[in-house]
Amino acid sequence: MMGAHRMDWTLYGEGLQTNAFSTIQNWRFRLENEDLAFSDWEQLGFPAEAVIRLFFNSGKHFGDPALLAELVRIHQGLSAFHAEEESGAYRLTQALMRSFLDKHNQSYDHLTYTAMPIFELFQDHRSFDILLRTQADIVIALICDLIRFELRTLLGEEARMQQHLPAPRKLRQRIYVAIRAIVSCSAFDEHLMLPAHIDHLIGLWQEETRQEDRAISSYLAEETLALTDGIFAQLDPKLGLLMDLSLIPVYVAHDEYLFLRVLQAFEMLFLIVAEGLNECIGLIAAESYSVAAERFHLLNNVLRLSPAIFRILSTMTSATFNGFREYMRGASALQSENYKKIELYAAHPDPGRFRSPSFDSVPRVTREYLQPAFANLQDVVMPLLPGSCPAQDILQPMIAGMQALDSTFVTWKVTHYQIVKAMIGDAPGTSGQTSGTPYLKLMLEMPLFPYLKASLARPAAM
Ligand code: HEM
Incomplete structure (x- = not known):
């Protein structure tokens, strides 16, 4: 997920929607069933693009309940990791979750709508x-x-x-x-x-x-x-x-x-x-x-x-x-x-x-x-x-x-x-x-x- 590529959003068929959902489901399954060390997080590569692809289908307001259920479980799994060991990929996943789940858990506001927690991770305050x-x-x-x-x-x-x-x-x-x-x-x-x-x-x-x-x-x-x-x-x-x-x-x-x-x-x-x-x-x-x-x-x-x-x-x-x-x-x-x-x-x-x-x-x-x-x-x-x-x-x-x-x-x-x-x-x-x-x-x-x-x-x- 941390690569420099751009998504090809033009590839947007129905088959891809199904694939996107299975990707998320498989990923959640690994999270719950494999004994993952924190250092695996980076390699694991949370499939954020697949989630966003599905949100493009309906918008967050009409988010698919099955997708939201997967995201809630992933979020719970994520919280089980120790906060002190935060890696870049982990923090990015947390920031994404704030915007993915905001409507679902009633935390939706201007900051989550505009994905500000994600932008914050890309800002450079050194000077x-x-x-x-x-x-x-x-x-x-x-x-x-x-x-x-x-x-x-x-x-x-x-x-x-x-x-x-x-x-x-x-x-x-x-x-x-x-x-x-x-x-x-x-x-x-x-x-x-x-x-x-x-x-x-x-x-x-x-x-x-x-x-x-x-x-x-x-x-x-x-x-x-x-x-x-x-x-x-x-x-x-x-x-x-x-x-x-x-x-x-x-x-x-x-x-x-x-x-x-x-x-x-x-x-x-x-x-x-x-x-x-x-x-x-x-x-x-x-x-x-x-x-x-x-x-x-x-x-x-x-x-x-x-x-x-x-x-x-x-x-x-x-x-x-x-x-x-x-x-x-x-x-x-x-x-x-x-x-x-x-x-x-x-x-x-x-x-x-x-x-x-x-x-x-x-x-x-x-x-x-x-x-x-x-x-x-x-x-x-x-x-x-x-x-x-x-x-x-x-x-x-x-x-x-x-x-x-x-x-x-x-x-x-x-x-x-x-x-x-x-x-x-x-x-x-x-x-x-x-x-x-x-x-x-x-x-x-x-x-x-x-x-x-x-x-x-x-x-x-x-
Ligand atoms: C279609 C375009 C827009 C509409 C219809 C709109 C509408 C409004 C309304 C009605 C308010 C009053 C607060 C509320 O009840 O929501 C407001 C406040 C505000 N809007 Fe917009 N807005 C637009 C675009 C923007 C844009 C692009 C920005 C840039 C970030 C922006 C920044 C603000 C800010 C900072 C306030 C707070 C002002 C204050 O506290 O005095 N708005 N806007």
């Missing part, structure tokens, strides 16, 4: 720079994976999630904006080489968006596949595996693929911003203001990738979104931990916001916040602001960086709000905890660093 590059690469991999899926759909070669198909024109638009998004993201990986003719390719896809339903030329199809293959060949080979293991839909409607990939891409960006802000707390405490200034500008550039990704999401219509929305109920990005970390590292929320469903939905994050030792940017920046500290010139670039990030964050909220409004109008959210758009509207203007605005508006003490 901020490494995290930045690996996260950017994951975003690029997610977009490439989406392009391949949509291209295969247009070519009639894709068997997964082919219900509630959008108009072919929407899919062409999607590929067009997705390739443009790759170009934007590539700024964060200086090692990544894009083909010299990428602008030409973008131009051809733009042309395609103006066509009605004509077939995609074999030249365009081949060049687009060569683009994504060429990018995957330069990325960490494990990212191919991550792509294969991290799309576990609740239903079989086509656009859920897009929706999941977009949610996952944003989660990757939110993590960069959250970790970057957390680092800035230490930098400012150590009076490294110019390094902090650079970091804020960088984080702003990361968040400025959002329009490129929202453009991909905007190729979904409310009709195709409604093809799967009801099966998502219980999971909402209201439960996004990375997004709430951004807010809490930036400032102390006002009591109204802290008591709102937004923070009620992320108990792990609020627990961290309530620790006595918790400090955030407000704690280290406030004492430096006018009236408290005379050395304003040194601080100016840093404050400018924070203001830029603040404005991009608010723009993110406004764009999100507009998309939500277009998709669901005034219907309540899927979390079951908010009124939907009216709730989001209340939070729209709330800045990331409210103390900055308030303090800079006051004249400095003489």
